């Protein structure tokens with residue numbers, strides 16, 4: 001017997017994926033990323049989403065973004081010793097959404113906040129780069145989709161990394177942008 005809640009959740013995901021959100025996520029296997037060496041579960045119904053920047057190369061084509069993703073993943077895994085690329089999802093300067101750790105996998109993006117949030121990172125350094133309309137739209141769609149999937153609560157609070165840690169992340173240009181989004185809180 002499928003519960004009403006499960007059924008509604010399932011319908012929301014199907015409906016959102018096909019009709020409302022119009023969201024395309026480039027999966028890790030599509031961009032040629034390595035499998036995680038281990039995974040921990042990330043709960044549903046999270047109260048927070050945290051926006052980051054990679055403070056790294058800004059890419060404007062899919063192929064350049066993929067090159068950057070691979071080197072970032074190698075850095076996170078080989079040099080930092082992490083199980084995978086740190087973020088749950090990344091937004092390229094090309095406007096594409098790239099899967100990092102993905103849904104329901106604990107990230108490594110914001111100390112003390114990883115189990116309470118999903119981490120979405122804009123690729124580039126947004127003290128200098130400016131988020132494009134395509135990137136902003138992609139991030140908002142991803143957040144709406146995350147709500148429809150149940151990964152984050154519909155009343156989730158959006159923070160920039162600098163609000164929960166001692167860092168310039170996600171860069172001043174991006175931080176000023178997300179401050180205008182409905183779920184952002186001071």
Ligand SMILES: [Zn+2]
Nearest residue numbers: 052053161169
């Ligand atoms: Zn950050």
